Amino acid sequence: MGPAGDLSVPEGNVLRALIRRLHWIFYASIANSHSCAADFVVSLEYMRTLVRKASASPDNSSRTHADPGSAREINMFHWLNLARGPAGIALAMLLALGSGAVGAETDSPSPGAAAGSSDVDMHFRLNPRTVPTESRGPSTADHSRFEELQGPFASGPDVTRACLACHNEAGHQFMKSIHWTWEYTHPETGQQLGKKTLVNNFCTNSRGNEGMCAQCHAGYGWKDESFDFGNADNIDCLVCHDRTGSYYRMPNSRGNDACAIMFQDKGPIDWPAVAQSVGLPGRENCGSCHFYGGGGDGVKHGDLDSSLIHADRSLDVHMDDEGADFACTVCHVSTEHQLAGSRYQMLARDTGGTGRPGLRRGVATCESCHGDAPHPADGVKGMKLNGHVDRVACQTCHIPAIARGGVATMVDWDWRTAGRLRDGEGFKEHDYVQGNGEERATYKSIKGDFTYTENRAPDYAWFDGQMRYTTIDTTFDPASQPIPINSFTGAPDDPGSRIWPFKRMHTVQPYDKGNNTLVYMHLWGDDEDAFWGNYDFERAIATGMQSNERPFSGKYGFIETESWWPITHMVAPAEDALGCGECHAREGRLASLTGFYLPGRGDTPTLDRIGLLALALAALGMAGHVLLRLLVARRRKGS
Amino acid sequence: MITRTVRIFSRFERFWHWSQVALILTLAYTGFAIHGLHGLIAFDTAVYVHTGAALGLVVLWLFAIFWHLTTGTWRHYLPTSKGLWRIARYYAWGNLRGEPHPYRKAWRRKHNPLQALAYLALKLFLFPLIWVTGIAYLTYDLWSATGGGNGALTLVAAVHTAAAFAIVLFVMLHVYLLTVGGHFLGHVAPMVTGFEEVELTPTEAAYLEESEGSAIRREGG
Numbered sequence: 011m012g013p014a015g016d017l018s019v020p021e022g023n024v025l026r027a028l029i030r031r032l033h034w035i036f037y038a039s040i041a042n043s044h045s046c047a048a049d050f051v052v053s054l055e056y057m058r059t060l061v062r063k064a065s066a067s068p069d070n071s072s073r074t075h076a077d078p079g080s081a082r083e084i085n086m087f088h089w090l091n092l093a094r095g096p097a098g099i100a101l102a103m104l105l106a107l108g109s110g111a112v113g114a115e116t117d118s119p120s121p122g123a124a125a126g127s128s129d130v131d132m133h134f135r136l137n138p139r140t141v142p143t144e145s146r147g148p149s150t151a152d153h154s155r156f157e158e159l160q161g162p163f164a165s166g167p168d169v170t171r172a173c174l175a176c177h178n179e180a181g182h183q184f185m186k187s188i189h190w191t192w193e194y195t196h197p198e199t200g201q202q203l204g205k206k207t208l209v210n211n212f213c214t215n216s217r218g219n220e221g222m223c224a225q226c227h228a229g230y231g232w233k234d235e236s237f238d239f240g241n242a243d244n245i246d247c248l249v250c251h252d253r254t255g256s257y258y259r260m261p262n263s264r265g266n267d268a269c270a271i272m273f274q275d276k277g278p279i280d281w282p283a284v285a286q287s288v289g290l291p292g293r294e295n296c297g298s299c300h301f302y303g304g305g306g307d308g309v310k311h312g313d314l315d316s317s318l319i320h321a322d323r324s325l326d327v328h329m330d331d332e333g334a335d336f337a338c339t340v341c342h343v344s345t346e347h348q349l350a351g352s353r354y355q356m357l358a359r360d361t362g363g364t365g366r367p368g369l370r371r372g373v374a375t376c377e378s379c380h381g382d383a384p385h386p387a388d389g390v391k392g393m394k395l396n397g398h399v400d401r402v403a404c405q406t407c408h409i410p411a412i413a414r415g416g417v418a419t420m421v422d423w424d425w426r427t428a429g430r431l432r433d434g435e436g437f438k439e440h441d442y443v444q445g446n447g448e449e450r451a452t453y454k455s456i457k458g459d460f461t462y463t464e465n466r467a468p469d470y471a472w473f474d475g476q477m478r479y480t481t482i483d484t485t486f487d488p489a490s491q492p493i494p495i496n497s498f499t500g501a502p503d504d505p506g507s508r509i510w511p512f513k514r515m516h517t518v519q520p521y522d523k524g525n526n527t528l529v530y531m532h533l534w535g536d537d538e539d540a541f542w543g544n545y546d547f548e549r550a551i552a553t554g555m556q557s558n559e560r561p562f563s564g565k566y567g568f569i570e571t572e573s574w575w576p577i578t579h580m581v582a583p584a585e586d587a588l589g590c591g592e593c594h595a596r597e598g599r600l601a602s603l604t605g606f607y608l609p610g611r612g613d614t615p616t617l618d619r620i621g622l623l624a625l626a627l628a629a630l631g632m633a634g635h636v637l638l639r640l641l642v643a644r645r646r647k648g649s
Numbered sequence: 650m651i652t653r654t655v656r657i658f659s660r661f662e663r664f665w666h667w668s669q670v671a672l673i674l675t676l677a678y679t680g681f682a683i684h685g686l687h688g689l690i691a692f693d694t695a696v697y698v699h700t701g702a703a704l705g706l707v708v709l710w711l712f713a714i715f716w717h718l719t720t721g722t723w724r725h726y727l728p729t730s731k732g733l734w735r736i737a738r739y740y741a742w743g744n745l746r747g748e749p750h751p752y753r754k755a756w757r758r759k760h761n762p763l764q765a766l767a768y769l770a771l772k773l774f775l776f777p778l779i780w781v782t783g784i785a786y787l788t789y790d791l792w793s794a795t796g797g798g799n800g801a802l803t804l805v806a807a808v809h810t811a812a813a814f815a816i817v818l819f820v821m822l823h824v825y826l827l828t829v830g831g832h833f834l835g836h837v838a839p840m841v842t843g844f845e846e847v848e849l850t851p852t853e854a855a856y857l858e859e860s861e862g863s864a865i866r867r868e869g870g
Contacts, residue, residue: 390696390697390700390701391693391697393790394696394790396790397789397790397793400793400794502798502799503798503799503800505794505798589691589692589693590691590692590693590696591688591691591692591693594683594685594692595685595688595692596685596688606799606803607799607802607803607806609683609684609685609692609806610683610684610685610692611685612684612685612686613685613803613806614684614803614806614807614810617807617810617811617814618684618686618810620814621810621811621813621814622686622814624814624818625814625817625818625821628818628821628822629821632821632825635825636828638745639744639745642745642746642747643747646746646747
């Protein structure tokens with residue numbers, strides 16, 4: 011290579027880095043402030059101001075974990091117990107009003123500090139008041155100065171009406187999104203998916219239990235079939251856009267006494283304050299649902315839990331509070347309230363690269379920022395790493411383990427043991443202390459036995475991005491346990507597939523023994539049929555199936571199921587990415603993936619046996635020859 | 650014919666031989682680690698060392714080919730059937746009986762016919778095989794999308810590994826045969842010093858003494 015050729019390599023790199031940086035600035039400014047590149051500088055200055063403000067505020071002391079010792083006692087009310095009957099409601103309101111002023115300006119205690127009954131993961135809707143992640147850039151409007159938002163507001167829908175009076179397209183846009191419809195028709199398989207219909211292997215089904223489960227529906231009051239999906243007043247703008255960290259949601263309907271303990275310790279919402287605080291969603295907004303899927307902190311995903319609200323660099327290099335501090339929406343870009351990134355239909359291999367600045371609004375892939383040759387190609391290492399991109403998802407190497415933030419994720423749930431009572435009452439056992447010191451329930455009468463894990467290497471599989479589901483309508487063969495709640499295809503010879511990391515969830519859950527289908531259970535409700543109250547599977551299933559017009563044979567059993575959760579968050583810094591030997595080894599992480607040649611595994615066993623045998627025979631032959639020579643020499647000497 | 654101590658391996662030839670020894674041993678050790686036969690060295694280190702050593706060997710080879718062609722040394726490897734049978738017979742049982750080696754190194758022919766044939770096969774078949782597959786393996790990322798993907802890689806890797814086994818087998822035999830028909834060190838020494846006793850025609854002896862004074866040791870001196 012001549013001198014010119016030698017020079018061209020680093021020059022290319024600098025240029026590339028420069029382009030990447032410019033692209034990033036442009037991208038970030040568009041993603042964050044919907045304006046031009048020049049605003050990025052302004053937004054940086056603004057963020058600095060925010061940081062200064064944040065460090066001056068007393069709230070900062072509870073930045074990561076509220077200190078149980080210093081937490082002041084605040085208002086408590088047993089929402090369900092006290093709210094029985096008009097007198098109860100009046101009492102609750104009085105209590106709530108009386109404590110409103112205090113509640114608004116105090117730190118919440120950590121859930122563990124709640125007097126008497128500490129059960130962190132059952133409080134999942136009542137997160138401790140969070141210090142919001144930083145705002146995503148300057149708004150062109152100060153909402154606190156809008157007359158329309160001064161109140162008074164009696165309820166959420168009152169606030170929504172005020173929002174939609176100005177944002178007159180937002181309601182129409184939002185009502186098309188999956189956050190509202192909870193419906194998704196898979197474009198490839200035609201399957202009807204979405205939380206409205208699916209059965210999972212955690213609490214199993216939201217259908218018929220909306221009073222509880224639809225706390226995570228971005229709307230007000232979905233408790234049964236009567237909910238009006240056409241009424242924009244029912245949209246909950248605040249759950250995503252509140253930037254005070256004080257907004258919260260309650261179940262939409264009343265549950266049994268068995269669940270009463272789950273809802274306490276929370277003051278009333280200061281509606282004008284939250285309405286005036288609105289901004290683009292921070293991590294704690296999205297996290298208030300997505301971190302708590304499956305019934306508690308980190309339970310469902312393994313790569314999404316409350317530790318990400320204030321992450322450090324080692325936990326997630328993008329969401330690091332002190333670093334890039336990404337909001338979820340930096341990657342999950344949106345247009346008209348439709349957010350990119352779906353685990354029903356993923357882009358398992360993105361060949362589109364970065365696109366032009368500001369384009370590619372419909373993807374949340376790593377490649378859409380990092381391109382499809384993300385490692386510096388200045389040597390064997392970088393070139394070989396870039397050579398992996400077509401076959402190995404970025405996540406596979408860059409997320410070395412799941413549940414790394416001190417919050418455990420659930421890997422096993424056994425419904426068979428649900429319903430045990432002590433003195434006629436349901437109970438819980440806490441036999442697991444997770445990394446951040448909090449106890450997790452390993453048994454609950456209403457749910458059964460749980461197994462948790464932390465800091466665990468994911469499972470790996472070839473994945474083409476298309477998820478197929480075992481739905482309530484799918485008939486399966488009980489002999490082929492575990493039944494995959496979701497499954498996928500993908501193969502080494504499919505150019506659209508790559509090796510992806512997954513969390514596997516294993517559950518033993520009820521099914522219809524006569525019809526060989528999954529079942530809807532009626533879990534939630536202040537009635538005699540709800541499992542979370544009567545602990546009667548047969549009755550809960552019969553009710554759940556009947557009220558949703560599904561056939562039930564009358565006989566139920568338990569069946570093993572598994573579900574697969576693609577891992578894509580908790581991206582470690584580059585220096586913590588997997589080393590080559592983690593996979594390129596005989597008993598490496600990819601030992602279970604066969605049917606293709608992977609260096610380091612000895613993938614041509616027959617050839618290897620023949621080769622080693624030949625070498626051994628040669629050595630043996632030589633040894634024999636030496637012996638023969640010695641023997642012959644001795645005989646010659648003798649004669 | 651006169652027997653004289655003559656430099657039969659030039660400085661470059663010796664350098665070529667010993668650096669090739671080092672590179673081939675390095676390549677075998679790291680290569681079998683990459684394939685997964687042993688885990689005595691980290692995979693990434695093995696890849697970097699293997700790649701570096703392979704590129705080093707390519708460069709060495711380019712020099713060696715040039716050297717062989719320009720010096721005419723390539724003629725030493727021309728196959729001949731003359732005396733082949735006697736050599737084969739010697740290695741089969743003659744050496745057991747303590748017979749002297751039937752081949753006397755000549756100035757123009759430093760390898761016996763069997764040796765020449767073995768080296769020729771190595772250079773014309775095994776080495777090109779491992780080079781072609783090695784370069785295909787190294788550049789896999791450039792052709793994987795259009796060239797049959799992993800199925801082709803499996804084949805490339807299998808042939809590369811098979812060739813590696815064959816070369817290791819060659820090295821074993823090569824070293825072992827140094828012990829046959831004389832002393833091991835006596836056989837190694839010429840590749841270190843360059844000098845060995847060979848039979849010369851009077852003309853050759855006269856030529857060497859006249860024109861290549863440093864290449865021939867004076868009798869008694």
